[in-house]
Amino acid sequence: MSLHxxxxxxxMLSVLMxxxxxxxxxxxxxxxxxxxxxxxxxKLLKKLCKNYPHRLSGxxxxxxxxxxxxxxxxxSGFERVYLQDVMVxxxxxxxxxxxxxxxxxxxKEQLSVLALGRSVSTPETGITxxxxxxxxxxEIAKIGKKGIAGRIVFINQPFAQHFIxxxxxxxxxxxxxxxxxxxxxxxxxxxxxxRSVGTADDDYAHTGALRYENNIEQIPAAALGVKSAEKLSxxxxxxxxIKLTLKINSQTFPDKLSHNVIGEITxxxxxxxxxxxxxxxxxxDVGEGAHDDGAGCMQSVxxxxxxxxxxxxxxxxxxxxxxxxxxxxxxxxxxxxEMAKQNxxxxxxxxxxxxxxxxxxxIGIKAPDSLIQKVSxxxxxxxxxxxxxxxxGGAPADLGKLNSQTGTPVANLIPDSQRxxxxxxxxxxxxxxxxxxxxxxxxxxxxxxxxLIDQSGL
Amino acid sequence: MSLHxxxxxxxMLSVLMxxxxxxxxxxxxxxxxxxxxxxxxxKLLKKLCKNYPHRLSGxxxxxxxxxxxxxxxxxSGFERVYLQDVMVxxxxxxxxxxxxxxxxxxxKEQLSVLALGRSVSTPETGITxxxxxxxxxxEIAKIGKKGIAGRIVFINQPFAQHFIxxxxxxxxxxxxxxxxxxxxxxxxxxxxxxRSVGTADDDYAHTGALRYENNIEQIPAAALGVKSAEKLSxxxxxxxxIKLTLKINSQTFPDKLSHNVIGEITxxxxxxxxxxxxxxxxxxDVGEGAHDDGAGCMQSVxxxxxxxxxxxxxxxxxxxxxxxxxxxxxxxxxxxxEMAKQNxxxxxxxxxxxxxxxxxxxIGIKAPDSLIQKVSxxxxxxxxxxxxxxxxGGAPADLGKLNSQTGTPVANLIPDSQRxxxxxxxxxxxxxxxxxxxxxxxxxxxxxxxxLIDQSGL
Numbered sequence: 001m002s003l004h005x006x007x008x009x010x011x012m013l014s015v016l017m018x019x020x021x022x023x024x025x026x027x028x029x030x031x032x033x034x035x036x037x038x039x040x041x042x043k044l045l046k047k048l049c050k051n052y053p054h055r056l057s058g059x060x061x062x063x064x065x066x067x068x069x070x071x072x073x074x075x076s077g078f079e080r081v082y083l084q085d086v087m088v089x090x091x092x093x094x095x096x097x098x099x100x101x102x103x104x105x106x107x108k109e110q111l112s113v114l115a116l117g118r119s120v121s122t123p124e125t126g127i128t129x130x131x132x133x134x135x136x137x138x139e140i141a142k143i144g145k146k147g148i149a150g151r152i153v154f155i156n157q158p159f160a161q162h163f164i165x166x167x168x169x170x171x172x173x174x175x176x177x178x179x180x181x182x183x184x185x186x187x188x189x190x191x192x193x194x195r196s197v198g199t200a201d202d203d204y205a206h207t208g209a210l211r212y213e214n215n216i217e218q219i220p221a222a223a224l225g226v227k228s229a230e231k232l233s234x235x236x237x238x239x240x241x242i243k244l245t246l247k248i249n250s251q252t253f254p255d256k257l258s259h260n261v262i263g264e265i266t267x268x269x270x271x272x273x274x275x276x277x278x279x280x281x282x283x284x285d286v287g288e289g290a291h292d293d294g295a296g297c298m299q300s301v302x303x304x305x306x307x308x309x310x311x312x313x314x315x316x317x318x319x320x321x322x323x324x325x326x327x328x329x330x331x332x333x334x335x336x337x338e339m340a341k342q343n344x345x346x347x348x349x350x351x352x353x354x355x356x357x358x359x360x361x362x363i364g365i366k367a368p369d370s371l372i373q374k375v376s377x378x379x380x381x382x383x384x385x386x387x388x389x390x391x392x393g394g395a396p397a398d399l400g401k402l403n404s405q406t407g408t409p410v411a412n413l414i415p416d417s418q419r420x421x422x423x424x425x426x427x428x429x430x431x432x433x434x435x436x437x438x439x440x441x442x443x444x445x446x447x448x449x450x451x452l453i454d455q456s457g458l
Numbered sequence: 459m460s461l462h463x464x465x466x467x468x469x470m471l472s473v474l475m476x477x478x479x480x481x482x483x484x485x486x487x488x489x490x491x492x493x494x495x496x497x498x499x500x501k502l503l504k505k506l507c508k509n510y511p512h513r514l515s516g517x518x519x520x521x522x523x524x525x526x527x528x529x530x531x532x533x534s535g536f537e538r539v540y541l542q543d544v545m546v547x548x549x550x551x552x553x554x555x556x557x558x559x560x561x562x563x564x565x566k567e568q569l570s571v572l573a574l575g576r577s578v579s580t581p582e583t584g585i586t587x588x589x590x591x592x593x594x595x596x597e598i599a600k601i602g603k604k605g606i607a608g609r610i611v612f613i614n615q616p617f618a619q620h621f622i623x624x625x626x627x628x629x630x631x632x633x634x635x636x637x638x639x640x641x642x643x644x645x646x647x648x649x650x651x652x653r654s655v656g657t658a659d660d661d662y663a664h665t666g667a668l669r670y671e672n673n674i675e676q677i678p679a680a681a682l683g684v685k686s687a688e689k690l691s692x693x694x695x696x697x698x699x700i701k702l703t704l705k706i707n708s709q710t711f712p713d714k715l716s717h718n719v720i721g722e723i724t725x726x727x728x729x730x731x732x733x734x735x736x737x738x739x740x741x742x743d744v745g746e747g748a749h750d751d752g753a754g755c756m757q758s759v760x761x762x763x764x765x766x767x768x769x770x771x772x773x774x775x776x777x778x779x780x781x782x783x784x785x786x787x788x789x790x791x792x793x794x795x796e797m798a799k800q801n802x803x804x805x806x807x808x809x810x811x812x813x814x815x816x817x818x819x820x821i822g823i824k825a826p827d828s829l830i831q832k833v834s835x836x837x838x839x840x841x842x843x844x845x846x847x848x849x850x851g852g853a854p855a856d857l858g859k860l861n862s863q864t865g866t867p868v869a870n871l872i873p874d875s876q877r878x879x880x881x882x883x884x885x886x887x888x889x890x891x892x893x894x895x896x897x898x899x900x901x902x903x904x905x906x907x908x909x910l911i912d913q914s915g916l
Contacts, residue, residue, distance in 0.1 A: 361843060384620050418817055422893065
């Protein structure tokens with residue numbers, strides 16, 4: 001190297017780096033402009049939500065959505081589209097459940113109610129019993145057998161609203177749903193009803209999976225709408241002897257075949273290196289699974305479509321995965337991780353969008369600090385008011401096993417969380433609850449981040 | 459100073475500063491927790507929206523809201539509550555306006571329509587004429603008198619969706635509303651209808667003020683819902699000879715007395731130094747003025763109530779101002795600025811919340827760079843996912859005159875903007891379009907920023 005070169009190399013390098021930075025910034029600007037103006041994700045989400053609203057594992061709705069998604073990927077420019085077999089649990093709600101009581105004037109009061117996922121059925125005539133109201137799981141043990149046995153436990157614990165991130169409030173509250181039924185059964189309860197784990201002051205009941213403990217009697221369990229929970233609570237204050245009648249007609253069937261839906265664009269430089277992005281296609285059997293997680297699925301498809309439309313040729317293989325059975329089993333994510341290991345795949349990065357179609361704010365990554373340091377500065381490529389922070393975070397549900405089993409760095413797209421639990425697992429989670437622009441900003445953020453990962457030489 | 463002191467002073471100072479930083483952080487944490495758990499702003503906003511939904515300048519609704527707000531401030535612990543007289547324009551929409559045409563099958567088609575604020579009336583039988591469709595203001599001049607005279611101009615320019623901040627898209631598009639009518643009249647148009655300046659793909663018509671140019675004929679003007687604009691546009695493609703009938707029954711009355719509503723907490727150290735925070739109480743005569751700007755008014759009131767509830771004693775005087783007549787005249791803000799100057803008031807800072815009750819993201823300040831540098835580091839006191847940025851920005855509508863006339867630094871609370879123009883100036887801007895938690899995060903951000911200004915020794 002001549003002295004001449006020696007002096008100019010750093011300058012040339014920094015010019016080159018500045019050019020790359022400009023290239024990234026300009027390309028990402030185009031990505032955002034493209035999604036905001038064409039609003040393709042929003043149109044796809046409408047089709048998914050209106051044609052396949054109920055997509056619970058084991059249902060015909062889910063498998064119809066699987067077939068539709070496969071065709072969608074084929075029509076969207078993906079080169080290799082296939083289904084990955086997954087055996088999933090099959091629980092059905094059955095006929096509409098009900099919760100009723102007679103008020104002081106002898107008038108029958110109907111409550112807004114949804115059976116919890118996996119709940120056993122009541123007898124056909126329902127369970128009728130006095131109600132013991134508690135405000136936390138701990139109170140159940142405190143009251144003990146004498147107060148609980150032969151009664152219906154009613155856990156009226158409100159959502160922990162004081163956290164800024166609603167996911168933290170959810171974590172603090174959701175154990176009343178997952179553990180409440182078995183905790184009540186330990187002391188002889190006949191059934192368990194909980195106040196819905198939701199943020200809104202309305203009467204939508206929010207379902208979700210319960211977890212029966214081994215060797216504890218499995219009792220029927222359901223969630224009441226917040227307004228209904230408050231109504232029952234007021235009625236019990238006036239008359240603690242009120243009897244509640246809970247009817248649930250659920251049934252559990254043998255496991256059933258479902259599928260992860262997978263589409264790939266082969267990398268031009270490193271076809272064996274794979275970047276995964278996705279969401280989960282299954283949803284509860286109420287509402288339309290719009291925010292949870294139709295949004296994440298359609299964002300993933302449109303993120304890749306947008307990159308292709310802008311003429312981008314990925315260096316690495318880009319793989320969209322629409323997972324099955326996130327809601328009540330996680331079998332889709334588990335199978336994906338197992339197959340990746342079995343096939344010795346080189347998964348260099350995986351990201352999921354499963355926190356609703358709201359304005360994106362950050363990306364949380366589960367990876368060694370050295371990687372986080374490298375990618376956290378990429379916020380500079382994102383437009384203002386999109387991705388402000390890229391930092392260390394937890395693994396998304398469908399990618400946890402992949403991370404623990406293969407060490408693949410995994411990430412969450414983190415949108416604003418304020419409204420998520422207004423809709424989550426309820427009849428309120430419909431297409432109309434999604435704002436087109438917020439949804440598309442998420443698509444653009446996903447596409448941009450996948451592009452940067454692809455460009456980074458990871 | 460001994461050598462001993464010389465060495466220890468910097469250490470002591472930095473300990474003291476760290477303690478102050480912790481104090482600020484902890485206090486602000488309490489502010490957010492208090493607003494998120496009690497949701498007092500949301501309750502107040504419901505009262506305002508449901509009891510006084512229509513609050514246009516000159517209306518009885520606005521003055522009833524003025525009286526209610528005065529009582530609210532008196533009941534909320536404000537020490538000095540008073541009204542500031544403001545003469546405001548008085549325009550009334552009158553009976554419901556309409557826009558209709560006969561389709562190719564001779565069937566009468568109704569369009570979703572709202573007269574623009576300040577529009578003159580049509581004759582009682584309406585104006586019926588052929589329609590000339592344009593996609594921008596520029597096209598009107600290009601077409602010229604020959605194509606325009608005797609016709610109704612229909613400006614079908616869509617909202618500029620490609621900006622990430624919708625306020626930029628609004629700025630780029632809104633001239634079709636403010637200037638479209640006079641621009642059309644220059645070339646002999648009989649009336650002007652525009653596609654609503656809104657972001658949603660729905661059929662709510664969005665009103666807002668037009669500006670008639672001097673010495674140009676004042677022609678009637680109205681906004682069509684986006685779906686209606688598209689319907690008319692499609693019909694015109696099939697048959698360019700379609701005649702539209704526009705009926706508007708508006709009336710302009712002499713100016714009327716209205717009021718800014720003002721409440722003060724006297725500063726314990728500097729009673730003459732005043733920090734202003736507020737929103738505007740007036741709203742269009744459709745919807746309920748929930749995001750625009752009932753939210754900003756109730757946030758301002760609750761911000762101060764929250765500081766008081768937490769036992770905070772302001773050093774400077776804190777003054778809440780609920781401005782009148784922001785929508786069609788700005789007379790409230792102008793009067794406030796004039797009175798401040800006339801009374802030689804020491805206004806050290808003023809902030810307005812007038813961009814909707816959405817998740818707060820930043821604060822934009824119009825002030826010298828030296829001040830911005832000082833306050834921009836305060837983001838460190840705010841919890842994650844609230845105020846990420848404090849930076850140089852424009853003046854809010856009601857505080858522009860105050861800034862230009864007195865040099866007072868003025869600021870905007872800047873929430874996420876994606877949904878604002880779905881609701882703005884339309885029947886969709888109702889209480890139900892507001893999310894309680896997003897609204898309360900705005901209240902907490904305002905309260906925290908006012909607290910920091912108060913503590914800063916400005």
